[in-house]
Amino acid sequence: MVGIESDTALLVGLFLAMGAGALSFLSPCVLPIFPAYLSYITGISVKKLQGNKNSKIRRQLVSHSLFFLLGVSLVFISLGAGASLLGQWVQTLLLGGSGLLIQRIAGVFIIVMGMFVGGWITIPALMKEKRLRYTKKPVGYLGTFFVGLGFAAGWTPCIGPIFGSILLLAASNPAHGMIYTVMYVIGFSLPFISLTFFLGSTRWIVRHSQIIMTIGAVIMILMGLVLFFGLLPRITGFLLELVKNTWLSELG
Numbered sequence: 433m434v435g436i437e438s439d440t441a442l443l444v445g446l447f448l449a450m451g452a453g454a455l456s457f458l459s460p461c462v463l464p465i466f467p468a469y470l471s472y473i474t475g476i477s478v479k480k481l482q483g484n485k486n487s488k489i490r491r492q493l494v495s496h497s498l499f500f501l502l503g504v505s506l507v508f509i510s511l512g513a514g515a516s517l518l519g520q521w522v523q524t525l526l527l528g529g530s531g532l533l534i535q536r537i538a539g540v541f542i543i544v545m546g547m548f549v550g551g552w553i554t555i556p557a558l559m560k561e562k563r564l565r566y567t568k569k570p571v572g573y574l575g576t577f578f579v580g581l582g583f584a585a586g587w588t589p590c591i592g593p594i595f596g597s598i599l600l601l602a603a604s605n606p607a608h609g610m611i612y613t614v615m616y617v618i619g620f621s622l623p624f625i626s627l628t629f630f631l632g633s634t635r636w637i638v639r640h641s642q643i644i645m646t647i648g649a650v651i652m653i654l655m656g657l658v659l660f661f662g663l664l665p666r667i668t669g670f671l672l673e674l675v676k677n678t679w680l681s682e683l684g
Contacts, residue, residue: 442608444664445601448655449612452598453619455648456591459549460641466624467631469583473500473576482631493628499573501624503580505617508595512602512613519603532662538600539660543653545593550649551642597652604659 456462471478473496476489519534547553598616602609627634637644658664 444667445605445608445612446615448651449598449601449615450619451648451651452594453616453621454623455644456594457620457623458637458641458644459591459594460638460645462591463634463641464638466627466634470497470628470631473579490629494625495573496576497625497628499576500580500583501621503577504584504620507581507584508617509610509613511599512610512616515599515602516606516609519609520606522603523606535604535662536660538597538604539656539658541600542597542656542659545597546649546652546656548593549652550646594652
């Protein structure tokens with residue numbers, strides 16, 4: 433039973449990490465500039481991208497998007513690996529193998545970042561965008577890859593707090609830190625690739641982006657409370673019991 437609860441807790445964390453990645457992409461400081469980024473890395477005008485696209489343009493969009501996301505993923509996963517190693521070192525050498533302190537710090541951080549993402553508090557240091565900029569994109573797919581590196585290396589008001597929460601989550605649970613980071617990258621990449629083919633849909637999402645961010649912020653705060661108070665095992669235990677009772681009632 434303990435093993436099942438542990439697996440269920442990991443599964444919950446993975447879905448949350450994936451959702452955090454999607455929330456980062458759908459944030460007001462990423463989604464509105466998405467068409468411009470696509471235009472920049474492909475060299476195709478936004479107007480043409482939003483029109484009817486032939487197979488050649490679609491191939492360009494997919495191939496450049498993949499190289500862009502490869503650059504983004506390299507930075508994110510490297511940072512996730514670093515956070516996991518740091519968390520393991522702190523737990524082993526300084527905390528005697530206990531990750532409770534880091535888990536509580538992560539909980540507080542995620543609560544604060546959730547309040548920031550929801551717009552309920554202001555943190556001036558996080559409002560400054562430090563994304564690397566290129567006046568002219570280097571030629572070809574290698575240039576697209578470097579633009580992805582520059583984008584991921586930036587500390588924007590929306591990506592920074594959300595991804596910072598994932599890094600602290602990775603540090604508090606080093607054994608699964610890399611998996612959390614990979615799921616964050618997948619969560620970021622899936623809507624990126626999907627909306628590459630449906631640029632018109634971005635307008636509708638932008639109009640409702642504040643609602644999306646508010647829901648995401650509430651989930652972040654709840655997750656922070658769960659981490660701080662160590663409630664995840666109880667929640668997973670409750671879910672397992674609920675599933676078991678439902679299954680037994682259906683059999684009966």
